[in-house]
Amino acid sequence: MSRTRETPSTDAERSDLRADCARCFGLCCVALPFAASTDFAIDKAAGQPCPNLQPDSRCGIHSQLRQRGFSGCTVFDCLGAGQKVSQVTYRGRDWRRDPDTARQMFAVFPVMRQLHELLWYLTEALAMPPARSVHRDLRRALERTERLSRGSALELLDLDVAALRGEVNVLLLRASELVRAGIAGRKANHRGADLIGAGLEGADLRGANLRGAYLIAADLRRADLRSADLTGADLRDADLRGADLSDSLFLTQSQLTAANGDGATKLPPTLVRPAHW
Structure with missing residues (x-):
């Protein structure tokens, strides 16, 4: 076992931070734009469904993404933001059946993705024993971020994510410094x-x-x-x-x-x- 981190409870805390495509409405395949490049075979605008997206919200070429020129899709990880928006923020309302909310849902998704990234980092920092002196502040930041992620669509869109990231980053950097200070040498x-x-x-x-x-x-x-x-x-x-x-x-x-x-x-x-x- 590593000397720099502890693992009890982290699996449970991370369970909601892992993508579950079966509970998402293919948001990453619609909400996000991409440009033809070495990562993507075609151009796609934000809000436009990828032509590979199937009616059941699954990718029609998932097993061949790299071979078909969509390696960028294999790299993307929503960290569970997709199912949170689909099942919590919008309570299971598919954008296909409720087109009036589609544009708003697509705008909420990138905000949620950033919140879930912060939740992942905060959970990671809380598993580092050398950072115990800031664990209380990290836990408070995690609880606040989780609470914000469960807000309404309008609350999420009104959120100053940049400011929140700045506040959290101070704690994450301190946790990093505490861990690395224990490593001998320059x-x-x-x-x-x-x-x-x-x-x-x-x-x-x-x-x-x-x-x-x-x-x-x-x-x-x-x-x-x-x-x-x-x-x-x-x-x-x-x-x-x-x-x-x-x-x-x-x-x-x-x-x-x-x-x-x-x-x-x-x-x-x-x-x-x-x-x-």
């Missing part, structure tokens, strides 16, 4: 750094600050990323084969899915090995 500070394509094979990045770093296509084979803060780091096409991310801080499933790894890549217990590795 810790690298690459916050927001341009490390695109960087050769970091076997690098000792334990306890490093990589918040917001651009690690696109970086060579991180066999790198030690234990207790490294990866909040918002761009890992698209990064090579994580054999890397140790077993207790990396604030790593998300979508970051992993955007990268490349193998059976030797060590992952946190809360995340799963992407199918394409």
Whole structure:
């Protein structure tokens, strides 16, 4: 078991923060826009249903998304925001059968996605024993964010999410600092750094600050990323084969899915090995 985090109750707390497409009305396939690129085969405007979306709200090419040019869809993770909007905010009213609410629902979804991202990070921080001195404040922030996520559609649309993110980020950064302070030796500070394509094979990045770093296509084979803060780091096409991310801080499933790894890549217990590795 990791020395930097504890696991009791975290699975239960995260259960609502995992996408359940069977309880969602395909909101990510309608509400969000995308442009033709290496990630998407076509252009699609916000509010326009993807042509691959079926009447039952399922994707018609789900098992072939990468092969058909929609790798961007495989990376996206709503963190449970889709079913929250579908089943809680709108009480099971499908936008197809209630078109008058469709536009509003599509605007609410991105707000909920941000709230659920904050809930994921706060839950993560509460599982870190070295951050106990801020656990009370983290718990209060989590309870407040959860309460806000259960507000009405109009309340959600009126919410200043940027301000909330700013407040929560102060606590998350403090939690990160407390954990990384316990790592011996000098810790690298690459916050927001341009490390695109960087050769970091076997690098000792334990306890490093990589918040917001651009690690696109970086060579991180066999790198030690234990207790490294990866909040918002761009890992698209990064090579994580054999890397140790077993207790990396604030790593998300979508970051992993955007990268490349193998059976030797060590992952946190809360995340799963992407199918394409």
